[in-house]
Amino acid sequence: MQGFLGEKIGGGVSADVHAWTPGQVVKLFKAGASRRLSWHEAQKTDAIFAAGAPAPEVFGAVTLERRFGIVMSRFDGPTLLQLLQTGAMTPGQAGAILADLCLAVHKTPAPPDVPSLRVWMDAMVRGSSGVLPQHIATGVLALIERLSPGDELCHGDLHPDNVIMTAEGPRLVDWTGTIRGPAALDLGFSHIILTEIAPERVDDPKRPRALYAALLAEYARLAGTSPAALTAAIESYLPIVRVLFVLGRAFPALREQFIQRVEAALRSDD
Known part of the structure; x- marks a missing residue:
């Protein structure tokens, strides 16, 4: 080319x-x-x-x-993260934009060749031999079966640095982790990134947490559900999200912490 x-x-x-x-x-x-x-x-x-x-x-x-x-x-414009860092946008405003984008993704008909969560997890487990303890792999696959996840289009990495604010409106980049699953799964990625990972890497840990709170509240409002019900749905998918982070070798310094938390969650489900 x-x-x-x-x-x-x-x-x-x-x-x-x-x-x-x-x-x-x-x-x-x-x-x-x-x-x-x-x-x-x-x-x-x-x-x-x-x-x-x-x-x-x-x-x-x-x-x-x-x-x-x-x-x-090419998308021209600042990222949502840059606008947050300069103070040009508040966490509440950024959270509302993320919620609107997230819902737009979930309402987009998923192309048939986008893999389901179950198929994607199977492929990741097979392609990452030795990365994940076998009992964790078995347990999380069983959890997916019990949850019977939905079939919506999910971005899989929704956070402010993946949103570019163009003159035509916000656009999403980095679709590496796109799969078919429930909205709660997609929001689970945002939950871990914005409430656990980002607070440890920024000057003001309250900012990403406030951003997530605004995202959650606005998504619940747009979707016609309660924040409490949405939070409960997201919580059930967090072990799966943590396993996908481990298999994708994202945040390697957190690998052991992720595995320990997945083990604890799987034990509580027994």
Whole structure:
């Protein structure tokens, strides 16, 4: 695919984002990043954009210096996290935007080739031999069967740094973890990121927690349910979210803590 690797305009743990051609970027995955997950993101992001979700359009894939890359539409604007950090937006305002985006994702018809939670967990367990103790893998698969999860489209990594505030409205990036499941599962990712992980990494730990509280309250209002009922539903999926973090090797310093909390939750369900 024709293009030119321009300035780096963003990045994260597994990839860097560079300018490509006018109106496009290339997301270049770092050495060691899972090629299977990279292809998953490329294919599913394209299908999700076509289904009408607030996702980037995918134009193709490239390999540059042995690194796999996805060429996508460029979203210009600050991230929601940047607006929070500068004080241009309050946690309450940001939480309302996240809630609206989250509900928009859940109302988007899930493309048929987006894997279900059960299929995704099976694949992650098989592809990550030795990462997760066998009794945890068995227990969490049984938990999924008991919960009989829903079939909604889930982003799988909803937080302020994945939201770009464009002139046309907020847009979501980083669809690597997209799966079909219940809204409570998607909100479970946000719960752990905003109430457990982010508070340990920012100057003001109250800010991400206030953001999550606003997200939860506004999502409950939009969905026509109570915050208490939504919280209870989210709690039941937190062991599954923690296992997915472990299998995806996200936050490796928290691996043992995640496993211990999953063990405790599975014992309480027995």
